Each structure stands twice: as C-alpha cells, then as structure tokens.
Amino acid sequence: MDTTSFMDVGTYIYCIARAEPFADSAAPILAKSIGGPGYPVYTVRFMDLVAIVSDSPAARYDVGRQNTLAHQRVIEEVMSRSEVLPVRFNTIAKSQQQIQDRLLKRKFGELHYLLRHVRGRAELGLKVFWNRERLFADIASESAQIRALRDTIAGKSPEETHYQRIQLGQLIEETIIRKRDEDADAIVQVLRPLAFETKVNKILTDMMVLNAAFLVAENNGQAFDAKVNELDDTQQGRLILKYVGPLPPYNFVNVVVHWDEE
Template structure:
C-alpha cells in the first residue's frame, strides 16, 4: 500500500437499495477494520468504510476483506459491486457524484439484479497430460510424433511446428465440444452468461452465470447431472452465490471527476 495523503476517505464496496443509514458487522478493508456502513441518497445507498486516501494493492488479504463485506451485505440486499480499491475523498462526493448523478441508472441496475445471483463454473480435464492423451487417440498426430522422435530438432523444425499446430487444433476442438455440452445444459437456466478465456491448457470452460435465485436448486441439480455424466473426464469447480461481479461494473475516477456505473 502506498499512502497518498493522511486524509480520511470512504472506501467503496457496493450500491444497495436502502434509503437509511445502516451498519454491518463485518470489518472494513483497512488494518484497523473500520466499521462498514451506508451513505444513503433517496432510495439507494453506498456501502463504505472509513479509509485513508491510499492505493490498495491486490493482495489476498485485501481482496478477501473486500469480498467478505460484499458477501455479508448480499445476504440481506441486492448489491451492485464496486470495483476493488476505489476510495472516494469524502461522504459528500459519494452522495452527490456517485449516487446523485448516477441515481436513475443505479435504480435501474438494482431492479435488473433484484433476486438474481451469480454462480461460477470452471471445468478441467482430469488427464494429467491432455496432449499425451490426444497423441494416443489421434493416429495422424501419433504417427508424426513417432516419426520425428529421436531425430535432431534442427532436422525436424517444421515437422515439430506442424505437430504443435495439430495438437493445438485438436485441443481446441475438444474444448469446444465439451464446453458446448456443458453450456447446452446450463444456459437455458441462466438469465445471462459470461464466458472467459481458459486460464490453463487443461481448462475446458471458465464461465459465470447470472440466474434467478428461484432457479438455484435447478442449476445445482444440472451441475450434479453433468458431474455424473462427465465426471470421469472432467473436474468441475462450482462457486456461489456471489455478487454479480461479471455482470455489473461500477468504476470511479475521482481525480478526473469521471464516474461510471454501467451494466455490462
């Protein structure tokens, strides 16, 4: 963390439907664990805690503190999460610039997110070496691999490039097929879906689903059915409910006096 000033600002967590002052038991992000409370404006409020006007590093400790507050608040309220690390200079700025100027849009967003939750799913191939598995199952790839095995790399440079391209193409085709199978089961249950790029070679799907809370049990059951059908080949990591990080973004740049609160 780098202190920019000794003044006290307001660290922002999220926006909720609340027209009154409230406090929450979860401590805030700074070392002192400041009280988390609301700054209301009409029928919406910002969830904040007192904080030095400083930049927060994206450490595990800081990220967990930010997330804990959001998860505590969402037990009681629909919440629009604010991006990590945003500190407003004072309560007046929060009330007038963030809540006041963006009021109508925030009300609309809160209505759109009402009774909805985000669930996350990551799927991985279980095979320790997916490339070896592909080589064993693809005659063309296996033959080329065997043909150049043991030969000097300088003599097989272009063949090795071709082999890598063939393996990559097969991996992508398998990923597309497995992802399509998973999404065919889950997309009909979701209001919106966000697909992110795979983070590792073994990752098949990295997705976030915005669903109606009333469909959570049906979604859970669909995950169980996928695991029963594909669990010998795939490992599923399923998380949630969490605030709708992937479907709402609220950013603020107080230095340039630019504020955005946009549904994406």
C-alpha cells in the same frame, strides 16, 4: 494493510444496496474493512439507496489477495441482506458528500435499474479443466496422424526428429483449440437456458476449458445445481468442474465512478 499511497482520510466504497435493510436499527456490518482495524464499515445514504463504505487512510490499495478479499467479504455480507451492486475495487471518494452528490444522486436512476436487474438473482461461477492425462490419451486415440508422428519420434533424438516434433506440436495445439471450443460450447449450451444472463471469460491456463459466470434466478438455483452435477457425472473424470456460488454479481455489474465528470 498493503497500500501504495496515503492521503488525508477518504471514503472507500464497496458496493451499493437498498437502504431499508441498513436502517438505524439494523445490525452493524461486521466484515473487516480494507483499511484495517479502526476503520469500521458503515453506510452513506441518499433517499432509498446506500453506499457501503469505510474511512480509508490510503489513496490507493495494491491489488493483492488481502485487499481484494477484504473488498469481497464486505460485499458478500451485504448480499446476505439485500441485492447488491459491486463497485470497482479502489474506488475512493474525498468525502461522504461526494458520494451522495456524485454517485447516489447523479446515478440514482441507473442504480435503481441495476438493482432491479439483479433482484432475486445471484452469480454462479463455473471453471472447467481437462484431466491432462485423459486429454492427451484422447487426442492420440482420435488421430492416426498424431499417433504416427508420436511413434516416429519415440526413441530418437530431438536432432533427428526436429521437424516431426514441430509438426506434432502444431497438430496437438490445433486439436486442443478445437476440443476446447467443442467442450466449452457443449457445456454453455446446456446451462445457458437455466440462466438469466451468461458471461464467458478468458481462459487462464492451458488446461482450462471454460471460465464462465451465470446470473441465475433464486427459483432456478436448484435446477442449475442439478445440471452442473449431471455434467460432472457424465464426464467420468475427463473434465474437472469447479463450481462456486452464490456470489455477488461481479461479472454482471461493476459500478465505475469518475469523480471528475460534470
């Protein structure tokens, strides 16, 4: 367990779900808690809603792989039984009563609205990357100016070709930005009609073209999968697609609790 500060035992919140699938006769939640052994996952109920929680010996957890995976695995198990509303990582209440009063009761209408919003839908994630060799080969083949500068620089020292190298770098950067916009837009335009909601996130690496999440209805899942496979086939190795899901709707719902709000 990797923590930054300790406290008297509080209550760590993973997500919100419908109460019915977690009634007294239901199977327990088996995913390991963020607090580690000795802190099982359980539910706090208010009317027909539950918060999925575990007792927590820490006031705050480091955002490391072990902790974030523990948080996510609980949510993913809950998703197998009910639509789910992820709660922001590191949300810790002082008590079960505080969860009932300040979260489930206070936000009752909002939480029901969000549960209806995600009902029958799941998040599908798509990250797209360029094949580096193909990218630079395509850039050179498409631009006579870039080819000319490349040939001018070839075999000469950096001192002799300082300004040409700067110019070449600027041209390549501008071309990459343009191509990223074109490729990303083309992919999103194909997939957006099959999604209920789409979110394009920030690019994480130089070779990343697209970092997107799609909220897709269950009855559209196969069609969406087929379209992603079709996109992959048509690229013939020019783009590398990394497709994951179904996932909880992390990009479309993130319940944030401010305990000091009146």
